[in-house]
Amino acid sequence: GIQVEQSPPDLILQEGANSTLRCNFSDSVNNLQWFHQNPWGQLINLFYIPSGTKQNGRLSATTVATERYSLLYISSSQTTDSGVYFCAVRPNTGNQFYFGTGTSLTVIP
Amino acid sequence: NAGVTQTPKFRVLKTGQSMTLLCAQDMNHEYMYWYRQDPGMGLRLIHYSVGEGTTAKGEVPDGYNVSRLKKQNFLLGLESAAPSQTSVYFCASSYVAGGPTDTQYFGPGTRLTVL
Numbered sequence: 001g002i003q004v005e006q007s008p009p010d011l012i013l014q015e016g017a018n019s020t021l022r023c024n025f026s027d028s029v030n031n032l033q034w035f036h037q038n039p040w041g042q043l044i045n046l047f048y049i050p051s052g053t054k055q056n057g058r059l060s061a062t063t064v065a066t067e068r069y070s071l072l073y074i075s076s077s078q079t080t081d082s083g084v085y086f087c088a089v090r091p092n093t094g095n096q097f098y099f100g101t102g103t104s105l106t107v108i109p
Numbered sequence: 110n111a112g113v114t115q116t117p118k119f120r121v122l123k124t125g126q127s128m129t130l131l132c133a134q135d136m137n138h139e140y141m142y143w144y145r146q147d148p149g150m151g152l153r154l155i156h157y158s159v160g161e162g163t164t165a166k167g168e169v170p171d172g173y174n175v176s177r178l179k180k181q182n183f184l185l186g187l188e189s190a191a192p193s194q195t196s197v198y199f200c201a202s203s204y205v206a207g208g209p210t211d212t213q214y215f216g217p218g219t220r221l222t223v224l
Contacts, residue, residue, distance in 0.1 A: 001168065004151075031211055033212065033213065035215075041217070042215070042217060042218075043199065043215035044215075045212050045213060045214065045215075048209050048211065048212045086151055086152070088151075088152070088213070095140075095157060095159060095165070096154050096157065096167055096168065097154060098154075098168070099144075099151030099152040099153070100151050101149070101150055101151045102151055
């Protein structure tokens with residue numbers, strides 16, 4: 001199946017700092033989503049972004065489909081941003097989603 | 110709207126016992142998914158359904174069965190639980206494949222321990 005790699009695996013930030021999370025995938029996709037898993041385990045969809053750029057408040061995401069990667073930007077980080085960020089992709093063939101292993105973000109005050 | 114709900118939230122089983130996890134959604138979504146999440150790993154797809162009465166295997170289907178008799182419900186069964194099935198199980202649903210409505214909404218998870 002498709003390979004999905006996220007980097008960095010762990011990230012510790014001071015409150016107010018900016019960060020960039022990366023997701024690389026090994027095949028063409030028709031769906032890419034970013035999720036945040038909070039410390040209580042709940043998964044929240046952040047972006048549906050198979051291509052292009054989107055922004056939602058302090059978060060933005062860019063997917064360059066031709067080069068098979070996506071970036072999630074977090075600006076002016078807050079302690080509530082802590083948790084694990086996952087990207088998930090669906091290859092052009094099939095209905096299955098494949099998740100990366102995530103980036104664990106800790107924001108300290 | 111309750112969104113996606115899962116029952117139960119926690120369960121402890123002995124090896125060889127059976128159980129069924131229930132996922133329910135009230136968003137009239139066509140697609141439903143069962144994932145498992147193990148420490149340090151992302152989510153892996155167990156089974157999924159593209160509509161009432163349909164099911165298909167995902168990445169790690171062995172040891173599990175599913176049924177989608179009603180559009181709003183997706184059941185995950187373990188016929189003979191094994192310690193390797195200790196995990197957190199998540200259910201998700203989405204409207205249709207393709208386009209911005211193809212966004213997955215997740216339930217709160219079920220933490221299962223098999224002794």
